[in-house]
Amino acid sequence: MLDAQLNPKIIESAEHEDRTRCRAVHAYLPPYPQDAEDRGIQGQVYVEFSVMPDGRSRNPRIILAVPQGTFERSVRDGLLHSEFVSAPAERSPIQCTMFYRFVMEGAVGYSRLDAYVEETLAHARAGDPRAQMLYGMLLVGLPQLNKPRSQALPWFLKSAQAGMPVAQYQVGYSLLKGWGCNCEENKGLDWLRRAAQAGQPDAEVTLAMYALKGSPDQERLRQARLWLEQAAAGGSHDGKLYLSALLATASEAEGGDPRRALTLLGEVFRGVKDDPTAFEIRAAAQASAGEFREAVQSERQAVAMAQRLKWDVTPLNERLTHYMGNQPWRRSLLDF
Structure with a gap:
């Protein structure tokens, strides 16, 4: 007991x-x-x-x-x-x-x-x-x-x-x-x-999301990434998803890695063609790598998919405006 x-x-x-x-x-x-x-x-x-x-x-x-x-x-x-x-x-x-x-x-x-x-x-x-x-x-x-x-x-x-x-x-x-x-x-x-x-992956992801609440400092970012790396290494879909989003939006000083984010994203969404989240993360990674034209294109695809699904596209359009102004997105993509 x-x-x-x-x-x-x-x-x-x-x-x-x-x-x-x-x-x-x-x-x-x-x-x-x-x-x-x-x-x-x-x-x-x-x-x-x-x-x-x-x-x-x-x-x-x-x-x-x-x-x-x-x-x-x-x-x-x-x-x-x-x-x-x-x-x-x-x-x-x-x-x-x-x-x-x-x-x-x-x-x-x-x-x-x-x-x-x-x-x-x-x-x-x-x-x-x-x-x-x-x-x-x-x-x-x-x-x-x-x-x-x-x-x-x-x-x-x-x-x-x-x-x-x-x-x-x-x-x-x-x-x-x-x-x-x-x-x-x-x-x-x-x-x-x-x-x-x-080794329960949902617990690992939840602990990472808890560490990222509010405005996390470097230590909390390190803890979050550690939990997500552990979940991703175990093959967790959500571990890879959240890790890719973190790597796509973090600055280089914070450990961002847009190329690896795209690799993880490909594993998570292989064969999936109608989920706006995949294109949202892709756009953020492209913008973080300085590829703003590609980011705009990916975000527009995300917006179009989201509209077909009847999502509220306000946050997506906010990110699109950033990319059109040659600015990366440094906030969370997965606030849900």
């Missing part, structure tokens, strides 16, 4: 955010991946993502995918093209979760959703740490259940105490955000470090 002093103080039905904004107004369901269908592969994905005031999602973060490398792109594509409840422009982004199941039509031996939930709960009650973590994800990730984070957190905590790094990340992130519990940053950071030390 881990130190009980690290346990969150759970608050019944507490969300600290308006989860109605996580409801999809128009959900885009991408086709079943052809390769998976041909091979008879079924699976599940749990994802966290931000919904902006414009009602569109940004940077879906895959927390669990079974099997790995099969359905992640379909989930990211589905969220990119879905529409959620919008809010006034001055509101902050909201963090949301979703649980996807990929089941082939007519599949034999693959439980119906209600039976799957009950089976998972039975295993969780029997003390299976993986089932405890999975049941927590089902509670907050399935729109059909729509349970508050406070009901999922005890299951995440049981799994985390048993040493599951993904569950430790869930507890740490909940404490950091005040999801279903009191917001206690120090406790949250402790859980995140435990998960990160076990």
Whole structure:
């Protein structure tokens, strides 16, 4: 058992955010991946993502995918093209979760959703740490259940105490955000470090983003890059994404490296042609390298894609103005 002093103080039905904004107004369901269908592969994905005031999602973060490398792109594509409840422009982004199941039509031996939930709960009650973590994800990730984070957190905590790094990340992130519990940053950071030390990439990325909050000094920049390098080295999509954005916007004195940013970007977005984020980072890297004409072209492509997706393009146009004036972008690209 881990130190009980690290346990969150759970608050019944507490969300600290308006989860109605996580409801999809128009959900885009991408086709079943052809390769998976041909091979008879079924699976599940749990994802966290931000919904902006414009009602569109940004940077879906895959927390669990079974099997790995099969359905992640379909989930990211589905969220990119879905529409959620919008809010006034001055509101902050909201963090949301979703649980996807990929089941082939007519599949034999693959439980119906209600039976799957009950089976998972039975295993969780029997003390299976993986089932405890999975049941927590089902509670907050399935729109059909729509349970508050406070009901999922005890299951995440049981799994985390048993040493599951993904569950430790869930507890740490909940404490950091005040999801279903009191917001206690120090406790949250402790859980995140435990998960990160076990190689959990989402914890590594979250610790990096925490270090970059506000106006980070050189030491915090060093810490952030260290965590992102660790996540990227482990093959993390988000580790490479955030590292590429950091390298594209940092000055040379701060350790910026636009060429490496472009290399990482190519790995993250290989085969992806309609996500404005890829072109945003590319434009920033090109501008940082002094290639302003190319940066303007890339940013204009990002703006055009964002308009088709019905994003608020105000921040994109601000960056475009910088590049047109031969100025690099030195602020964050991924404030969500």
